[in-house]
Amino acid sequence: MPEYKGLKIPARATDEEMRKIHIEPVPDEQKVDKAIQYLDEIRKKFRSFVLAMESCVKCGACAENCHTYLGTRDPNNIPTMRAELMRKIYRRYFTPEGRWFGKLVGAQDLDLDTIMQWYSYFYQCNECRRCGHVCPFGIDTCEVTMIGRQILHWLGIVPKLHASVGASMERTGNHTGLTKAAIVDTLEFLSEEIRDEFGVEVTFPVDKEGADILYVPSSADFLLNPYTLMGAGMFFTYIGANWTISSHMTEAGNFGLLFDQQHTMRHLFTRLLHTAQQLGVKKIVWGECGHGWRAWKMYLKGMADLPLRWEITHIHNEVAYYIETNQLKLDPYKIGRPVTLHDPCNYVRACNLAETLRKVIRACVADFREMYPNREDNFCCGGGSAILFDDPEMYQLRIKFSAKKAEQVRATGVGKDGNGILCAPCSICKAQLYPMVEEHELGVEVKGLIDLVGMALVWR
Amino acid sequence: MAYFIGQILPYITVTVFVLGVLWRLWRWAAARIVHDITLSPFPQTKGEVLGIYLREIILFRNLFKFDLPLWVGAWPMHMALFGVLGGHVVGIYFLGKQFVYLGASEELSKHLSELLGTVMGTIFLAGLLYLLYRRAAIDRVRQVSNPSDYLMILLLIAIVSVGDFMRFFPAYGIEYEPVREWFYTLATFQPAAIPDNPFFILHILLVQVLIMIFPFSKLMHLFGMFGMRWIVNRVQREPAPGLPNVDVAAARAKGIGLPQAGAGDAA
Ligand code: HEM
Numbered sequence A: 001m002p003e004y005k006g007l008k009i010p011a012r013a014t015d016e017e018m019r020k021i022h023i024e025p026v027p028d029e030q031k032v033d034k035a036i037q038y039l040d041e042i043r044k045k046f047r048s049f050v051l052a053m054e055s056c057v058k059c060g061a062c063a064e065n066c067h068t069y070l071g072t073r074d075p076n077n078i079p080t081m082r083a084e085l086m087r088k089i090y091r092r093y094f095t096p097e098g099r100w101f102g103k104l105v106g107a108q109d110l111d112l113d114t115i116m117q118w119y120s121y122f123y124q125c126n127e128c129r130r131c132g133h134v135c136p137f138g139i140d141t142c143e144v145t146m147i148g149r150q151i152l153h154w155l156g157i158v159p160k161l162h163a164s165v166g167a168s169m170e171r172t173g174n175h176t177g178l179t180k181a182a183i184v185d186t187l188e189f190l191s192e193e194i195r196d197e198f199g200v201e202v203t204f205p206v207d208k209e210g211a212d213i214l215y216v217p218s219s220a221d222f223l224l225n226p227y228t229l230m231g232a233g234m235f236f237t238y239i240g241a242n243w244t245i246s247s248h249m250t251e252a253g254n255f256g257l258l259f260d261q262q263h264t265m266r267h268l269f270t271r272l273l274h275t276a277q278q279l280g281v282k283k284i285v286w287g288e289c290g291h292g293w294r295a296w297k298m299y300l301k302g303m304a305d306l307p308l309r310w311e312i313t314h315i316h317n318e319v320a321y322y323i324e325t326n327q328l329k330l331d332p333y334k335i336g337r338p339v340t341l342h343d344p345c346n347y348v349r350a351c352n353l354a355e356t357l358r359k360v361i362r363a364c365v366a367d368f369r370e371m372y373p374n375r376e377d378n379f380c381c382g383g384g385s386a387i388l389f390d391d392p393e394m395y396q397l398r399i400k401f402s403a404k405k406a407e408q409v410r411a412t413g414v415g416k417d418g419n420g421i422l423c424a425p426c427s428i429c430k431a432q433l434y435p436m437v438e439e440h441e442l443g444v445e446v447k448g449l450i451d452l453v454g455m456a457l458v459w460r
Numbered sequence B: 001m002a003y004f005i006g007q008i009l010p011y012i013t014v015t016v017f018v019l020g021v022l023w024r025l026w027r028w029a030a031a032r033i034v035h036d037i038t039l040s041p042f043p044q045t046k047g048e049v050l051g052i053y054l055r056e057i058i059l060f061r062n063l064f065k066f067d068l069p070l071w072v073g074a075w076p077m078h079m080a081l082f083g084v085l086g087g088h089v090v091g092i093y094f095l096g097k098q099f100v101y102l103g104a105s106e107e108l109s110k111h112l113s114e115l116l117g118t119v120m121g122t123i124f125l126a127g128l129l130y131l132l133y134r135r136a137a138i139d140r141v142r143q144v145s146n147p148s149d150y151l152m153i154l155l156l157i158a159i160v161s162v163g164d165f166m167r168f169f170p171a172y173g174i175e176y177e178p179v180r181e182w183f184y185t186l187a188t189f190q191p192a193a194i195p196d197n198p199f200f201i202l203h204i205l206l207v208q209v210l211i212m213i214f215p216f217s218k219l220m221h222l223f224g225m226f227g228m229r230w231i232v233n234r235v236q237r238e239p240a241p242g243l244p245n246v247d248v249a250a251a252r253a254k255g256i257g258l259p260q261a262g263a264g265d266a267a
């Protein structure tokens, strides 16, 4: 079990694995100097970070609003304390008050232990931004987490999970390492499933040149969330779209956002633009993935090296549009089970999707119950930023991080008879919640939103 | 000593404050907004953005919504602070006769001015004591505090206490006139001796300490809040939905996807 002086830490990528994602790990005796150098470079670039470092008043309002603190009561999981792990170093090296009055203002020299604290606590943050949402000034501790992880990455300290996904992104263009053969196979299998279960004929065109629409699903849908892919296939077929899925770029997520917002994130960005050009599509439609949608919607425009010639919309926006214009026939009584909605943080706090989700879900299910708080006030599921670690100690943390969510779901009563549905339209939420609804015995099944659309469509 | 506090230090204070704040602001401005981290729901107009700024500055709405017990102390404290600041400027400039312009007699105006000052000063002090208590008594707030966080409140408490003391015990207090005179000499760079009242001198000394540490302390939140909100609250519009070459009615008429229509692929 990975452990460092009592800190909970996820299993680390080996030096060999780091080299696969183009990082030469920094030797221990140089780590401190390098970290300070990287921090200096970054603080000169990111205003959001500098402001988080310099204008917090330590009011503590963020504490009770972070589910990781609520679940663990570990003071370092209070958002401002998480940021303080970085701030005390920042103060020491980059502010006059920290240089001259160290202890008084809470400044501290950097050492290896602190770097390992970064590793522990920046990977206990879900990057859900609830702290930024509630802070009276809008200070976004997520920005500090992201920069902390970036520096750790450059030092060669990355969880095995994230590093292996990074390597697979470059190798295959998706997180799970799907090859074209596997993609085509799975999609053919899903066509059969749809025929058997829904009695309709849906084919999934792969790499179809001249398609109008490129649909980019989450690669996890191929393995874990087949109903989300099936729902999307049924939707595009129903509206008679000329669409395709690319085997070169089969990833709605972008782990770059979560540990390396430079090289790794940009790699996938570039890949998408190349693919869209090659296939000659007119519009790109995004699949269900919270952090991924944030990366593509909010980050791509500032990072693309090529002119952006395509509009990118989320499939929920498109479905909502066809519902609003009365072009989709949906029968909300087909799904005769109580449903509640978990608002993925990245959708509702970073991407403006809250009302869209509701338009769609209300059209698809008859018994929809809100959980509280909801929309942009919602709590994260505890899986955010892919801290989906399986090592036993980290897994225990995941259970604690999801405690608040479990409490919310229970309060809706949808799981009372054991047949509830917890709609969680984000790949990472799903990956977190599949085991968590069992751990907390919630009596619900986890589904995506497009899953429900597929189920509710009326074909005749 | 009184000579230093009253005739030299004020110039040092103002210089440190202005240069310090400018330096900090420059550091912020030199860093860029690298990524779009607008918080949703996205404001659709500049008016909505302004609305968010105002509701946070005037009402501290986020605190009200997410940490009411903190709001109960923080909001009155800040409102009293703004009141006191404004009151100092107006009261000293008009020698307490500002309400004459609203139709009050000179006598009444002075009374009103004093009453308002006393009330504000009292709320201010009560708010600060509450915040100090909170910082020391609530685990999670104590855990996040550095020594400087306590010192800041203590310094403010000291300033306000001396001020309130002069109000409540006018025998030890000071009139508006000599204060205005003294400010006037300072502003014209011909500093006269500070009015000879130990409480007033102490008050002025502490205020100058506060102003000097301002740029190097968390008091920069006064500007930081604007800087941060400028990043996270901005107008964002959504791209238009609707897919190219899609005709749902035609697709449904053709029965695309239904078994008898053959393969479900659209042309
Ligand atoms: C636009 C102007 C301002 C706004 C919107 C604002 C807002 C806030 C907010 C929301 C807090 C956190 C809640 C709290 O702990 O009280 C706070 C704390 C604080 N503010 Fe301000 N503030 C402003 C100006 C000032 C000024 C000019 C001062 C200076 C004298 C000041 C002194 C403080 C102090 C000392 C605290 C910390 C209180 C504590 O330790 O609990 N504020 N401010």
Ligand code: SF4
Residues within 6 Å of the ligand: A055, A056, A057, A058, A059, A060, A061, A062, A063, A079, A080, A134, A135, A136, A137, A138, A139
């Ligand atoms: S709510 Fe904002 S200002 Fe208050 S402690 Fe948290 S980050 Fe700092």
Ligand code: SF4
Residues within 6 Å of the ligand: A065, A066, A067, A068, A077, A078, A079, A082, A124, A125, A126, A127, A128, A129, A130, A131, A132, A141, A142, A145, A380
């Ligand atoms: S981003 Fe979420 S998990 Fe991270 S500190 Fe903020 S509230 Fe907590």
Ligand code: SF4
Residues within 6 Å of the ligand: A126, A127, A128, A290, A291, A343, A344, A345, A346, A347, A379, A380, A381, A382, A383, A384, A385, A426, A428, A429, A432
């Ligand atoms: S995993 Fe889901 S709930 Fe959690 S941060 Fe991502 S979008 Fe939020």
